[in-house]
Amino acid sequence: MAPAPFPVAVGGANVAERAQLPPSLAISTVIFALKPAPDGRPTLWVPLVRRVREPYRGSWALPGGPLTASESLEDAARRNLAETTGLDPAYLEQLYAFGGLRRANRPDIGSQRVVSIVYWALVRAHETEFGGELGEERDNVAWHPAEPSHGGPAELAFDHREIVDYALWRLRNKIEYAQVAYHVLGEMFTLAQLREVHEAVLGRSLDPANFRRQLKGTADLEATEHYLEGGRHRPPRLYRYTGPRGL
Amino acid sequence: MAPAPFPVAVGGANVAERAQLPPSLAISTVIFALKPAPDGRPTLWVPLVRRVREPYRGSWALPGGPLTASESLEDAARRNLAETTGLDPAYLEQLYAFGGLRRANRPDIGSQRVVSIVYWALVRAHETEFGGELGEERDNVAWHPAEPSHGGPAELAFDHREIVDYALWRLRNKIEYAQVAYHVLGEMFTLAQLREVHEAVLGRSLDPANFRRQLKGTADLEATEHYLEGGRHRPPRLYRYTGPRGL
DNA sequence: ATCACTTAAAGTCATTTTGACTTTAACTAG
DNA sequence: CTAGTTAAAGTCAAAATGACTTTAAGTGAT
16 A cells, blocks of 8 residues: 555545544655845745645645655655655754644544654755756745744644744754754855854844854864955855764 | 554564555653662663563563554653553653664564654652552563663663663753753752752762852742751752743 | 751852954955 | 955953852751
């Protein structure tokens, strides 16, 4: 039997039977990218997929799909993300497993239980192009500001608005103990670029001089002998992240 | 059909069929309690259950079991914990979903896939009594030091040793932004008791005066008009936690 | 009742860290 | 050569931290 399409219940079974089915497992991803908001300032955006079936037909939802028997959780997250958006982030991390009973528990689909394991990532600007193999589905994938206050959709399918809000909260706490921010940048970056990431995530501006001083205390940053030229000003030195990469 | 017993594969299906089964979902719990280690100093202990079936028959494992269709993830964690140990922690939090392919992937059980969602908690001393309804299973439940360096078992069933280590790591990071520690104490507690919890979790001693000063900066602590009497010294004031309780 | 003993709670002080700001350096565009 | 721009380093007062001292308030023994 093919896996049930996410996040709709298994077809065929009636409501009473569905209530007895074991919970099905799905994987979703929240991908954050740094793009200029409508007001011009760089903010966090997420890719969303428009639903073409009930429930929530026409609403925007997080990219996701089922977990198959032969792949790890992270592999499943990557595969679903590639299939729905063509994206391929360098860094993925598990966010949370959502399995409350009210999820997808609507009259029209019965009480089939769906547990979603959600992964999240921060991607670089050049990784935000949707894959070219999507065909006609291309129109149903788009980047949106992560927060309604920056122009993002106030309502998403299922409980996906709450999931994005939770991911934002985690991101803002996690950046305090760093590391996450580096994955949004390339191999080498200037301190100003790194500061821009921190400012977008935290939602406030940081003093350049103090930011520089504090990062010097962190041993995970290494100065290279390269400089970024081309600006109409003194060229900034490029740095490299030397800390841990995965969990 | 009854849910599959945790964490053994569904009986009846042969190995080839098992590989095609959708992943099954199980819930486990890591319960930390503060007890004196063999050396007398208070350290972290966890309740473990001895396995009575293959695989890992005779090894110690985390309490856990299957997720049924009609309960939330946290409810399932509570129910499984009560059934296997009789424990009922006041506070439970989700730790992580483990679903790597090597989990339980042994020749004798085929490649049935088990995804475990792990919850964790810190409990008070008076909550460490195992329930009285366990009967003959009582001998197969026991508290063990969480760390091998304090006398705990170096090897556990499945990947449970890694899970406990990860929970310890999360605990030591999380206590920095507090809150977790309060759940190990009662409604009211002295600053010395709170300091003992922090010391056990962090594994080092803290200066009483500085600890007091730093907590006064935290608004989540409220001094009561009660004092703990009975010691052969000046009675300490009792405090109350006023911060958030759940997620 | 007095005294030695113990821990609570507050205070002291030098050092470190932080936040706001200033100065100097090094490039580009005209 | 000059004005404009940002990089990078430096200054300084305020706040936080770590090690330590002093005083308070109970207990049990004499």
